[in-house]
Amino acid sequence: TQLLEQSPQFLSIQEGENLTVYCNSSSVFSSLQWYRQEPGEGPVLLVTVVTGGEVKKLKRLTFQFGDARKDSSLHITAAQPGDTGLYLCAGPTSGTYKYIFGTGTRLKVLA
Amino acid sequence: EAGVVQSPRYKIIEKKQPVAFWCNPISGHNTLYWYLQNLGQGPELLIRYENEEAVDDSQLPKDRFSAERLKGVDSTLKIQPAELGDSAVYLCASSSHQGQDTQYFGPGTRLTVL
Numbered sequence: 001t002q003l004l005e006q007s008p009q010f011l012s013i014q015e016g017e018n019l020t021v022y023c024n025s026s027s028v029f030s031s032l033q034w035y036r037q038e039p040g041e042g043p044v045l046l047v048t049v050v051t052g053g054e055v056k057k058l059k060r061l062t063f064q065f066g067d068a069r070k071d072s073s074l075h076i077t078a079a080q081p082g083d084t085g086l087y088l089c090a091g092p093t094s095g096t097y098k099y100i101f102g103t104g105t106r107l108k109v110l111a
Numbered sequence: 112e113a114g115v116v117q118s119p120r121y122k123i124i125e126k127k128q129p130v131a132f133w134c135n136p137i138s139g140h141n142t143l144y145w146y147l148q149n150l151g152q153g154p155e156l157l158i159r160y161e162n163e164e165a166v167d168d169s170q171l172p173k174d175r176f177s178a179e180r181l182k183g184v185d186s187t188l189k190i191q192p193a194e195l196g197d198s199a200v201y202l203c204a205s206s207s208h209q210g211q212d213t214q215y216f217g218p219g220t221r222l223t224v225l
Contacts, residue, residue, distance in 0.1 A: 042115070042216025086151070088153050096167070098156055100153075
């Protein structure tokens, strides 16, 4: 069974700090996605990484896919209160179109 | 373009009662998903439709859950009878077609079973 484990589970930081969230698996994924979910809303796709070692940037967010395609990280530079939310990684299970989601990292950025 | 619409947004029922959730996907999207999300956790797939066909319902507890997607557009998820452990957020998502990796999620229905 493919699993995605995220760490840390909770993170509370001050505005302006940097942080990194991790998504790990013992299985290889053809691609991984990162979502952000705000309270009372559904997850919104931020990025998809598909190549081992790939780095993608979205303003202050930097996403990296591990060389072996078993892990990914999300780094936020100079966090802002608007970054507050639940960050989820997700990936397709082998040979299917079924996506599994990670356990989530709940981020709170204090002003 | 309108997003995925779900209703109701909130539902409170007593255990053993039936409940139904409705989802209208983005126009033209062939693939529709129902997920269950417990507090602070990631969504878990319940069922996936490709047009009107349920192509993956392996995680749907069929003794009490049922779903339909008539005419390949709107979908309804039903629970009968509801149990305390069914309290969760039920999310609907759609994508343009199977294998298209961008899923668009609705706001969800928060179910509380008393």
